[in-house]
Amino acid sequence: MGALTSALHELSEGDVVGIRGPYGNWFPHEEMRGRRLLFVGGGIGMAPLRSLLDFCLDRRSDFGHIDIFYGARTPGDLCYTEEFEAWRKAPDVNLYLAVDKGDEQWKGYVGVIPRYVREVAPKAENAVAITCGPPVMIKFTLPELQQLGFTDEQIITTLEMKMKCGVGKCGRCNIGRTYVCLDGPVFTYAQIRRFPQEF
Numbered sequence: 001m002g003a004l005t006s007a008l009h010e011l012s013e014g015d016v017v018g019i020r021g022p023y024g025n026w027f028p029h030e031e032m033r034g035r036r037l038l039f040v041g042g043g044i045g046m047a048p049l050r051s052l053l054d055f056c057l058d059r060r061s062d063f064g065h066i067d068i069f070y071g072a073r074t075p076g077d078l079c080y081t082e083e084f085e086a087w088r089k090a091p092d093v094n095l096y097l098a099v100d101k102g103d104e105q106w107k108g109y110v111g112v113i114p115r116y117v118r119e120v121a122p123k124a125e126n127a128v129a130i131t132c133g134p135p136v137m138i139k140f141t142l143p144e145l146q147q148l149g150f151t152d153e154q155i156i157t158t159l160e161m162k163m164k165c166g167v168g169k170c171g172r173c174n175i176g177r178t179y180v181c182l183d184g185p186v187f188t189y190a191q192i193r194r195f196p197q198e199f
């Protein structure tokens with residue numbers, strides 16, 4: 001997908017990889033306790049959501065009902081396919097998968113995630129929606145969530161795509177005075193609405 005991915009693919013067994021982090025803030029899981037959770041992921045945007053989902057499934061009784069909406073362009077673009085069965089079997093969890101374009105084997109939903117969310121209509125009461133994916137998916141999912149009654153404070157997203165250095169030095173991630181790498185990447189939609197128009 002980019003310079004990092006290519007460099008990783010050029011490594012051989014035994015090569016050394018340095019990892020730094022984690023940096024920035026985290027999903028406010030303390031505030032999610034006892035509440036319904038709605039995960040809305042698109043493409044590789046499922047990666048950060050999955051770590052939170054694993055965390056919540058490990059502590060299943062601490063959280064309410066969980067709905068997982070996950071969409072990709074084609075069935076081959078869905079990640080974590082080997083984990084879907086465990087997600088489905090977890091108590092009080094519904095998994096909704098969607099693709100823009102199916103193939104001969106695909107029996108699931110064909111269409112975009114915002115429309116799927118509208119059709120299933122998860123309850124907003126005592127719920128938190130956590131979303132990550134392509135900007136266009138988030139743009140069209142937000143009005144659907146608002147239509148269902150989610151307030152700006154009940155919607156959380158993560159702006160990973162804005163980051164470069166990750167340590168507040170390069171000035172590539174800032175939106176006004178906010179540094180996504182230091183102050184984020186996790187923000188409520190209420191916070192994002194207060195960002196200057198440049199975003």
Ligand code: FES
Pocket residue numbers: 162163164165166167168169170171172173174179180181182
């Ligand atoms: S990513 Fe470099 S300053 Fe935030």
